[in-house]
Amino acid sequence: xxxxxxxxxxxxxxxxxxxxxxxxxxxxxxxxxxxxxxxxxxxxxxxxxxxxxxxxxxxxxxxxxxxxxxxxxxxxxxxxxxxxxxxxxxxxxxxxxxxxxxxxxxxxxxxxxxxxxxxxxxxxxxxxxxxxxxxxxxxxxxxxxxxxxxxxxxxxxxxxxxxxxxxxxxxxxxxxxxxxxxxxxxxxxxxxxxxxxxxxxxxxxxxxxxxxxxxxxxxxxxxxxxxxxxxxxxxxxxxxxxxxxxxxxxxxxxxxxxxxxxxxxxxxxxxxxxxxxxxxxxxxxxxxxxxxxxxxxxxxxxxxxxxxxxxxxxxxxxxxxxxxxxxxxxxxxxxxxxxxxxxxxxxxxxxxxxxxxxxxxxxxxxxxxxxxxxxxxxxxxxxxxxxxxxxxxxxxxxxxxxxxxxxxxxxxxxxxxxxxxxxxxxxxxxxxxx
Amino acid sequence: xxxxxxxxxxxxxxxxxxxxxxxxxxxxxxxxxxxxxxxxxxxxxxxxxxxxxxxxxxxxxxxxxxxxxxxxxxxxxxxxxxxxxxxxxxxxxxxxxxxxxxxxxxxxxxxxxxxxxxxxxxxxxxxxxxxxxxxxxxxxxxxxxxxxxxxxxxxxxxxxxxxxxxxxxxxxxxxxxxxxxxxxxxxxxxxxxxxxxxxxxxxxxxxxxxxxxxxxxxxxxxxxxxxxxxxxxxxxxxxxxxxxxxxxxxxxxxxxxxxxxxxxxxxxxxxxxxxxxxxxxxxxxxxxxxxxxxxxxxxxxxxxxxxxxxxxxxxxxxxxxxxxxxxxxxxxxxxxxxxxxxxxxxxxxxxxxxxxxxxxxxxxxxxxxxxxxxxxxxxxxxxxxxxxxxxxxxxxxxxxxxxxxxxxxxxxxxxxxxxxxxxxxxxxxxxxxxxxxxxxxxxxxxxxxxxxxxxxxxxxxxxxxxxxxxxx
Numbered sequence: 048x049x050x051x052x053x054x055x056x057x058x059x060x061x062x063x064x065x066x067x068x069x070x071x072x073x074x075x076x077x078x079x080x081x082x083x084x085x086x087x088x089x090x091x092x093x094x095x096x097x098x099x100x101x102x103x104x105x106x107x108x109x110x111x112x113x114x115x116x117x118x119x120x121x122x123x124x125x126x127x128x129x130x131x132x133x134x135x136x137x138x139x140x141x142x143x144x145x146x147x148x149x150x151x152x153x154x155x156x157x158x159x160x161x162x163x164x165x166x167x168x169x170x171x172x173x174x175x176x177x178x179x180x181x182x183x184x185x186x187x188x189x190x191x192x193x194x195x196x197x198x199x200x201x202x203x204x205x206x207x208x209x210x211x212x213x214x215x216x217x218x219x220x221x222x223x224x225x226x227x228x229x230x231x232x233x234x235x236x237x238x239x240x241x242x243x244x245x246x247x248x249x250x251x252x253x254x255x256x257x258x259x260x261x262x263x264x265x266x267x268x269x270x271x272x273x274x275x276x277x278x279x280x281x282x283x284x285x286x287x288x289x290x291x292x293x294x295x296x297x298x299x300x301x302x303x304x305x306x307x308x309x310x311x312x313x314x315x316x317x318x319x320x321x322x323x324x325x326x327x328x329x330x331x332x333x334x335x336x337x338x339x340x341x342x343x344x345x346x347x348x349x350x351x352x353x354x355x356x357x358x359x360x361x362x363x364x365x366x367x368x369x370x371x372x373x374x375x376x377x378x379x380x381x382x383x384x385x386x387x388x389x390x391x392x393x394x395x396x397x398x399x400x401x402x403x404x405x406x407x408x409x410x411x412x413x414x415x416x417x418x419x420x421x422x423x424x425x426x427x428x429x430x431x432x433x434x435x436x437x438x439x440x441x442x443x444x445x446x447x448x449x450x451x452x453x454x455x456x457x458x459x460x461x462x463x464x465x466x467x468x469x470x471x472x473x474x475x476x477x478x479x480x481x
Numbered sequence: 482x483x484x485x486x487x488x489x490x491x492x493x494x495x496x497x498x499x500x501x502x503x504x505x506x507x508x509x510x511x512x513x514x515x516x517x518x519x520x521x522x523x524x525x526x527x528x529x530x531x532x533x534x535x536x537x538x539x540x541x542x543x544x545x546x547x548x549x550x551x552x553x554x555x556x557x558x559x560x561x562x563x564x565x566x567x568x569x570x571x572x573x574x575x576x577x578x579x580x581x582x583x584x585x586x587x588x589x590x591x592x593x594x595x596x597x598x599x600x601x602x603x604x605x606x607x608x609x610x611x612x613x614x615x616x617x618x619x620x621x622x623x624x625x626x627x628x629x630x631x632x633x634x635x636x637x638x639x640x641x642x643x644x645x646x647x648x649x650x651x652x653x654x655x656x657x658x659x660x661x662x663x664x665x666x667x668x669x670x671x672x673x674x675x676x677x678x679x680x681x682x683x684x685x686x687x688x689x690x691x692x693x694x695x696x697x698x699x700x701x702x703x704x705x706x707x708x709x710x711x712x713x714x715x716x717x718x719x720x721x722x723x724x725x726x727x728x729x730x731x732x733x734x735x736x737x738x739x740x741x742x743x744x745x746x747x748x749x750x751x752x753x754x755x756x757x758x759x760x761x762x763x764x765x766x767x768x769x770x771x772x773x774x775x776x777x778x779x780x781x782x783x784x785x786x787x788x789x790x791x792x793x794x795x796x797x798x799x800x801x802x803x804x805x806x807x808x809x810x811x812x813x814x815x816x817x818x819x820x821x822x823x824x825x826x827x828x829x830x831x832x833x834x835x836x837x838x839x840x841x842x843x844x845x846x847x848x849x850x851x852x853x854x855x856x857x858x859x860x861x862x863x864x865x866x867x868x869x870x871x872x873x874x875x876x877x878x879x880x881x882x883x884x885x886x887x888x889x890x891x892x893x894x895x896x897x898x899x900x901x902x903x904x905x906x907x908x909x910x911x912x913x914x915x916x917x918x919x920x921x922x923x924x925x926x927x928x929x930x931x932x933x934x935x936x937x938x939x940x941x942x943x944x945x946x947x948x949x950x951x952x953x
């Protein structure tokens with residue numbers, strides 16, 4: 048197990064910690080000579096056992112009684128991250144940060160605290176900070192795959208793909224399971240190996256997890272990969288499996304909406320997307336909804352939904368989340384190309400990944416500089432990605448900068464994967480081919 | 482409230498690392514509790530109804546709560562499940578049984594089954610698992626050969642409830658299969674035979690009353706299920722001279738048993754990266770279990786992953802120090818002042834890792850390895866004592882491990898020093914499983930149904946401390 052194993056005697060010993068603490072206190076109060084023995088490593092084990100499976104309220108209570116319980120702070124931080132995901136309320140990020148910071152103040156070398164902060168940095172898209180913390184965590188938890196997960200995610204988003212490959216290789220050698228399989232799948236996907244990516248993701252699904260949400264997550268990603276491969280029935284089955292396990296899992300709902308949209312069932316897609324946005328008004332869902340509406344000729348509704356995007360982006364920024372790449376693409380497609388360039392440049396400077404290259408390239412192309420856009424688009428495709436959105440952006444840049452054959456090839460490839468494009472962009476890719 | 486929060490699912494919910502909000506950037510979970518690859522318990526014994534055979538029960542997936550539809554618990558089709566036997570005491574497997582599973586899912590339904598499943602091969606069972614068994618024989622330098630000894634055997638499905646399975650017992654019995662090469666096998670969901678009071682063991686009330694071993698504990702695993710493989714093979718299939726065991730003093734009498742799980746290490750890319758070529762397509766051990774509670778009691782938190790990756794023949798080098806000076810002894814002394822020896826605990830090394838002299842040592846100079854060492858020549862006890870060897874019953878733990886052996890109490894008392902004459906009635910107050918075991922194969926009772934989402938619970942009646950008169 049990667050976490051301290053929730054197996055047998057740890058639980059059984061859990062209450063001992065309280066008694067050990069009481070005993071130490073009694074000894075001190077009574078001025079007794081017999082000091083409690085040094086049990087620090089055992090205490091840490093027991094603290095970890097006590098907090099496993101506890102709710103946020105239980106952890107807060109534990110911390111009121113025992114404000115030096117490092118494991119309770121790190122578990123509390125992780126619980127807040129989980130709540131952030133369940134509620135989409137990014138305010139939980141700062142609570143998570145406070146909990147992890149408190150743990151680190153108490154125990155600067157606590158691996159869980161550093162890993163938690165690293166994970167938080169990644170969730171906020173501060174990939175440089177994620178890398179620092181991943182590197183810091185590694186010697187604190189040697190022979191554990193968990194710091195390597197933080198490290199690999201940061202390396203991928205910073206464009207350090209060769210480093211990421213080595214990290215992932217070490218991680219999967221230590222622990223082949225859902226966490227390492229899912230990351231390898233993404234790495235393969237980035238390199239255009241959709242078949243290999245789907246195979247790795249199927250391994251992740253089969254391995255499963257104790258968390259329904261983790262399972263739904265990998266099932267949904269498998270659905271997305273199947274969609275990119277044009278296997279619509281397999282994609283639908285994967286999304287439905289995710290929803291069978293966790294009926295409220297919105298990313299899978301959004302996947303079904305994508306299938307509806309690409310099949311021309313625009314009204315059904317809009318209805319489904321609307322349900323998703325109503326529960327979780329994230330920029331990516333609001334954009335998908337608006338683009339379905341635009342494709343269906345409902346321009347007024349689309350304008351109103353696009354208006355949501357900037358407001359949501361502000362909320363996320365206020366919680367410390369960097370949304371530069373997402374909003375750069377949004378501004379390039381539906382807003383202000385100059386702002387798109389500004390955000391794209393900032394994103395690329397912070398994280399020189401293929402995603403950032405794609406965003407800046409598209410911003411330049413949309414603002415009338417397709418030659419500069421093409422430069423970045425080439426770099427976005429340098430790993431061999433089959434992402435239809437990258438290919439569409441590259442194709443338009445090439446066509447508009449006079450590289451007709453190249454542009455045609457990219458656009459045709461983008462349209463081979465058209466079910467994974469929103470119909471709005473698929474229509475534009477077709478127009479660009481004419 | 483019952484401490485169901487120990488369930489792995491809820492634990493994972495608390496520590497699973499979330500995705501980021503509102504982004505196409507990808508963050509897979511960081512910590513995945515890995516229940517399908519989590520060995521929870523291993524048992525090895527001579528069953529009363531099967532003298533002349535080794536019986537092994539190996540369990541996976543902790544804390545299965547009954548109502549878990551529609552994603553019912555199952556073995557992972559892409560993992561390898563192992564039962565290992567070391568018959569010469571070198572801590573390396575000589576005979577291994579590998580179990581590989583294959584799920585069949587009805588693509589037109591998300592139901593586990595159509596109501597009224599009456600047998601294991603009823604087509605109304607939409608989600609079914611079958612498995613193959615491969616028997617490996619090893620030499621010290623690696624694999625020698627392997628043979629598929631069973632194909633497409635049915636695994637017992639998870640018990641959704643009485644509407645789906647009007648007679649679940651009948652369906653499960655259909656999953657008991659004879660092996661052509663001798664013996665029997667069962668795989669599928671069962672009641673978790675482990676029993677323990679997680680919360681109340683060192684509760685203040687117990688502390689006032691003494692050190693615990695006098696009943697009144699609540700079995701926190703009652704009503705919980707697990708996934709079991711039960712394997713029964715003739716002694717000649719596992720002993721070092723391929724013969725049956727003539728008696729407890731026979732040279733081939735003691736075997737070491739443990740179970741593991743492996744998953745495949747895959748390449749990061751299909752193209753060649755500068756990854757370690759030697760590890761290409763390699764299977765990686767992600768979990769193991771020999772003696773109960775070793776990973777919990779003996780191995781420090783930071784080493785648990787390593788413990789699950791490493792093999793018994795390296796145990797002395799890797800973990801010997803933690804056994805010789807167990808922290809648990811210090812805790813028990815701090816709490817109860819019971820004078821448990823804190824250093825030089827060769828008695829624990831013997832009990833758990835080397836075998837007890839004259840009973841279950843594999844050689845004259847036994848290597849400390851974390852395997853269950855069972856002397857197959859010791860006949861099963863007519864009446865079992867839950868304390869096993871320390872209760873005067875040599876057919877029980879740590880001579881192998883029977884389903885009813887109270888390993889929590891035994892290990893607490895061993896750590897307190899009962900093998901060095903320091904008898905203390907330590908215990909968690911739970912003495913037996915919530916459901917009785919069967920006298921016949923597969924011995925484990927059936928799981929609670931998913932329909933009864935509030936699992937049963939059981940509290941031990943009070944009794945006098947055991948052993949009487951010991952301790953503080």
